[in-house]
Amino acid sequence: MFLDVVERRNPALVAAAVSLHQQGALPANTYAYDLDAIGANAAGIAAEARRLGLTPYAMLKQLGRNPDVTRTVRDAGIGASVAVDMACARATFRAGMPLGHVGHLVQVPRGEADEAAAMTPREWTVFSEHKAREAAAAAARLGLEQRLVARVHAGGDEFYAGHEGGFAAEDVLEVADRLDALDGARFAGLTTFPALLFDRERNAVRRTHNLATLERAVARLQGAGRADVVVNGPGTTSTRTLAALAEVGVTHVEPGHALTGSTPWHATTTGDDDLPEVPAAVYVSEVSHHHGGRAYFFGGGLYVDPVFPTYQVQGLVGSDPDGLARLDATLPPREAIDYYGQLDQARGTAASGDTVVLGFRSQAFVTRAFTAGITGVASGNPQLAGVWTAEGTPVLGGFVGRRP
Template identity: 55%
Template sequence: MFLPLLRRRNPKLIDAAVAFHRSGALPPNTYVIDLDAVERNAAAVSAEADRLGLTAFAMTKQIGRNPDASRAIRAGGIRHAVGVDLECAIAAATGGLAAGHVGHLVQIPRYRAAEAAALAPLYWTVFDEQKAEEAGAASVAAGRTQDVLLRIVGEGDRFYTGHEGGFPAEQVVDAARRVDAIPGLRFAGVTSFPATLFDAGTGDVVSTPNLTTLTRAKRELEAAGFADVELNAPGTTSVAALERLAEAGATQVEPGHGLTGTTPLHAARDLVEEPAIAYVSEVSHLWNDRAYVFGGGLYVDPVLGDLATEALIVRADEDAASVTPRPVEMPAAEAIDYYATVAVPAGAAQPGDTVVFGFRPQVFVTRALTAGISGLASGAPRLEGIWSADGSRPLGVADAIDGMERAR
């Protein structure tokens, strides 16, 4: 769905990706990220958040926790990250984004609480009192008082399967008092996910029951005497959604796909944020009138449903702008994505041809690589670095040879 958008609004990213792949500098199974566009997108979110009195925490899991992208996000004005898990928080901090929020969506494991405390996060979400006790003990040991958010659940709230958990919303005041009394902790506010979602029927972002629950809980807490109650409201976050969230009482927002222009709303209409990511691969071989394309990162975020995927197969003598997209048969969800296949007429593809996809990614759940490209606007694109899906440097042949030598 995002390939036509990418071709229309950021064709320079496609052209640079093709050129770098043809030169041998960019391996297949790599997500390329337009760092300049990410910086502009972050600046747009940051400016609107500042206008509305919101604090923005960047979500970097979707882009493989790429440290070059983290630096671009910081340059755009967003200085803290939300770690969907502890590894995410560590990787973002390594890339220059301080820990803004940990423990949501994934709780901090008991025996890693000390690591989370060492990051000195601004906020730490807990789903129950046991997790609060663990956070408190780790914070005391680290010599600090930790602001905590309570994940709350109200009747009618919706969660993705496997995301459930939290304090009963109707007991939020009592829960806040109990958590606030735990040594090392200070109750700071409430959170849930998702607070907003894309509605295909209206073609717009709509508030979920979770957001209503959060707004009601904040009012109850304020009436009970709690001051400066934080309301963390993640989900489908872009400039277009921020005013709605502020009106509901939100104080914290967490842009993720908004930073690469890949929220579902971006697929429905042009927004301020530019599309800034593409997946680059290569034709491996031909078999029975099909081109087999290297995989490894062929995970299309299912938030938009079961949509058809298309790709550009760009021959060595072709320009990407002149190529017609071809339907891709993606690997089954239960299969390992060694390859995707594309039906091609005779002579339409050869091994080594560049293949470019445009879809909504979740790089951190794949074995893909990421690569930031800067300088597209100036016409002098530069490949900044290649990283693994967890934000670390990928091991290369030199590492393998060194390992074999050490083993001898």
Template identity: 55%
Template structure:
């Protein structure tokens, strides 16, 4: 469904991706990111957050922690990141985004706490007093006091499998007091995820029980004398969702897919943010009437359920605008995604043809590459750089030669 959105709202990204792949600048298994669109989308979110008195931290895992994208986000007005794990925070910092929040969803491992403290995050989420003590010891060693958020859980709250953990929301006042006594940390507020989710029945974003839990926790904490309680409320974050969060008492929001126009709501409704990411591959070979397409990044975020995936197969003399969208058979979730396949008519595809997908990505869990493009608005697209899914430089022939020389 995001392919049709791209074709309608950002066809220049598809055209540029095809041209760069044809020229050899863009390898298959690469997510291409319209950096100008990301900057504009960020400005939309940042302006609405500012209007509502919210602090926005950018989530970059979905776009492969691409440092060029981090710079575009900063230029758009969001200066700090949320790191889903420590590596995410480090990669975002390398791209120029200061560390706004870490430890949520993934806690900081015990022996990495000093590495986390070196980033001087504004907020550090802990699921237990033990983790608060680790954060406090690391912050003390670095010479500062760390603001911490407590991950809380109330009756009826919703969590994805494997995301559970935290403090009992019914005991949040006592827990905040105990954490506040730990050297090196200061209790600053509460968090949970997801605070909002897309509701397929209504075709809109809805609050989860978790958001009500956060609202009650803030009320209880303020009644007990805590001041300036932060409420971090991530989940399905685009500019259109921010007012709901602010009304519930949120103070922090964490746009991720909103910055690339790929939240579930973007799939069913035209929002201010425009689609800014596509996946580019190439036909490897043909077999029994099907084109086999190189994979490596064929992970479609399952938040929309078992949505079918389409792609454009564009030959060397073809125009992407007139190409037929073909239904793609994606690899099974339990399989390694060496290839996807698509039925093609006789003579309808050749090895080397460009293939363009549009779907909601989670690049950081793949072995894909990412590439930012600037200049689509001017009609002179240029590739800013090529990066691995973890935000590092991909290894190339020079690295091989260096390694072989060292081995000699």
């Protein structure tokens, strides 16, 4: 599904990935990113956000916190990151991007609160008064005042399994007062997740019950005289969804998959309704061996973010960008370690050493994959910017000379 839109809208990325892999520059088990396309995507999102008075923070976990991507996004106009966890905070901060938001979706562990505070995040989300006290104390020890954002929820809100938590929205006035009373912190605003979700039946993004909960809670704060409230509304963010968020009072947005044109909405467009962001990510592997009429290719990054019901994943395989075969791919079940994926050779051939290119919605940070940015894709002169681990650290060994 995602491979279709990459082939249609950015075939040069597929060609670049095959060429660089065949040259020995790009290792197997790598998420390859078109840095120029990511820069253009980020610039478009930033421009629309400015027009609407929104503040964008870049979510980079799904890109493996790749430093080349991080700097590209920063230079394109999205000047701060949102860290899903402390590993994300460290990587993006180390890459030179200020920390805009920490603590959402993953709360900051007690033993890492001082480190988080030292990165001076603009906002820090807390799910409870206990976590708020930890954040405030860490800031106070550094002589700082931390802006705290409270996550709120109400009956009927939608959460992904394991993402639950926060303050009861009906208590928002008391919550704001309690956070304001902490030494080292002050109440700054509210958040939820997800604010928007893709509706496959309508092939459109819809507002969630969470967003309505957020609106009501903000209205209560404003009615009590609190102005300049941060209203953070992440979830399925793209250039085309920003106006809908601004209309309901959202002030901060967190584009992630839009940076690589890989939200569910991007995958289901057919041409006339294409979103502005260009697909800019593929997964690159290599045929290892054959068994039982199948070609086995190296895994390590074969986690497919389940935004759609199960569908037939396909891969492009070959050594020549102009002569790739398209084959059905079988990925390991979730209970298995993804040492290898498999290609069904019924409709083509795949030789050992051939490049395999797949397109799917990735979450690089939960895998063992490498990540690599490529410049010059559209011009036909692709250059590898560097090879990094899925946590944003440089890859050593055979590819050490290719990192910045």
